[in-house]
Amino acid sequence: MSQRRDALAFDLDGTLIDSAPDIAIAMNRLMAELGRPEIELPAIRRMIGDGAGTLVERALTAASVPHRAEELDIYLKRFLAHYEAEPVRLTRPYAGVLETLAALRAAGYRCAVCTNKPQRLTDIVIEVLGLAPYFGAILGADAVKNRKPHPDHLAVALTAIGATSAQAVMIGDSANDVAPARALAMPSIVMAYGYGRAPLSELGADLILDDFAKLPDALRKIDAGL
Structure with a gap:
């Protein structure tokens, strides 16, 4: 197993x-x-x-x-x-995000944010939307020397939560998320509703989801070797 x-x-x-x-x-x-x-x-x-x-x-x-x-x-x-x-006038978590993050935390998952958004704005948005308690580390673009798609960004985020690439999965919506995961020999999951510009089928992600609430099942599939 x-x-x-x-x-x-x-x-x-x-x-x-x-x-x-x-x-x-x-x-x-x-x-x-x-x-x-x-x-x-x-x-x-x-x-x-x-x-x-x-x-x-x-x-x-x-x-x-x-x-x-x-x-x-x-x-x-x-x-x-x-x-x-005015960074959070209309910004909202996607459907199922808060509930799923709560379930993942309860199940013992360690979570980090790895984003190309500036750190100051990242911190503001995550705090106001009530997402901060679910993450052990939050790393914006200017918190690291080399931002995504460079693998250093992802590697630093994992180190900050005491994890290695062998223990981790990257969840994103674009090539900038899949590329660093592949560089670190990690599986990746992309959300079909996101902002990615390239066709999803060309990204090389392990799984594509259309609903964030499906993430726990997707993680079980990855653990089982798909």
């Missing part, structure tokens, strides 16, 4: 929470400052996942805002100021 993998690393946006509506509000406040029309929510969803800087660069490009590389930090700071002013 296989040993249970009792350490879980979770992506945040598109996996645990639907934050795109608040991200879109903040981004469109920046667009208004720049005299550009609003970017629609579906387009914003497709821009999320690679860190705030990449998000802003994609939005500027989509809105045809001329910009040099050295100007990106200015736009990023303006976007983050808008976002930090």
Whole structure:
């Protein structure tokens, strides 16, 4: 019988929470400052996942805002100021997240968050939404030297909860979650409802779920060797 993998690393946006509506509000406040029309929510969803800087660069490009590389930090700071002013107006955990995390904690799982969201915003959102008690470690993009998809981000998150890759599973929604798991020889699960841009079938995840509440059963399948 296989040993249970009792350490879980979770992506945040598109996996645990639907934050795109608040991200879109903040981004469109920046667009208004720049005299550009609003970017629609579906387009914003497709821009999320690679860190705030990449998000802003994609939005500027989509809105045809001329910009040099050295100007990106200015736009990023303006976007983050808008976002930090109201980060959880519309953001909510996905259905089943709170209940499932509670069940996993009761079952003895060690859990960490491994996200490309800035640490300050990550901490605010997780605390306000009542998710903080379920995680032994919360590591945003700027909490580590190399963020996802670099495996160091995931490895540091696991170390913070006293786990090794042999004891762990990565749960996310995109290639940025699957790639570091594969680099560490870990199984991964992706959520079909998330923000990933690549077709799910191309990611190479061990399992694809359409409902977070199905996660405990999926973990049992992984422990049983699928």
